[in-house]
Amino acid sequence: MAKSKTTLKAGDRLPNRGRAFKNILLDVLREESQIELTPKSTKEEAEKAFIKHASMRAFNPQDNASATILNEFMKRSFPPLKPTSEAVKFDFPEEGTPAEKALAVIKAISIGEMPVDIGQIIVGIIKDTVIIEEGTELKERILKLESMLDG
Numbered sequence: 001m002a003k004s005k006t007t008l009k010a011g012d013r014l015p016n017r018g019r020a021f022k023n024i025l026l027d028v029l030r031e032e033s034q035i036e037l038t039p040k041s042t043k044e045e046a047e048k049a050f051i052k053h054a055s056m057r058a059f060n061p062q063d064n065a066s067a068t069i070l071n072e073f074m075k076r077s078f079p080p081l082k083p084t085s086e087a088v089k090f091d092f093p094e095e096g097t098p099a100e101k102a103l104a105v106i107k108a109i110s111i112g113e114m115p116v117d118i119g120q121i122i123v124g125i126i127k128d129t130v131i132i133e134e135g136t137e138l139k140e141r142i143l144k145l146e147s148m149l150d151g
Contacts, residue, residue: 057069
């Protein structure tokens with residue numbers, strides 16, 4: 001690794017990074033939310049107190065932020081499901097050329113066996129595979145030529 005005048009060396013003293021964000025946040029919660037925590041409160045006690053305070057706000061109809069807080073509780077308690085695609089079955093020529101494979105995908109789309117968006121993904125994968133194979137083959141050919149020249 002290159003060395004410069006800013007490269008750290010053994011024994012260098014770094015400036016103090018200050019208190020962690022979570023500790024500062026808990027201090028603010030103690031002060032502003034009147035949560036009865038002491039500096040010796042455990043992490044679990046602090047988290048329970050924060051959740052209790054936030055849930056009281058979430059279910060308070062007079063609090064303008066109640067809907068937002070409740071929404072955040074729901075997101076963290078029940079994360080949204082990630083969409084997945086159904087399995088698609090179609091005639092795919094495993095030993096075919098990349099062009100034959102792409103044509104098989106186009107045919108599957110045209111007869112309704114596969115949605116267009118899934119077909120685009122598969123054709124993209126075929127294209128990426130061709131690019132990777134070309135790069136690998138070129139590298140091997142260059143190495144072979146270099147070894148022949150050195151030989």
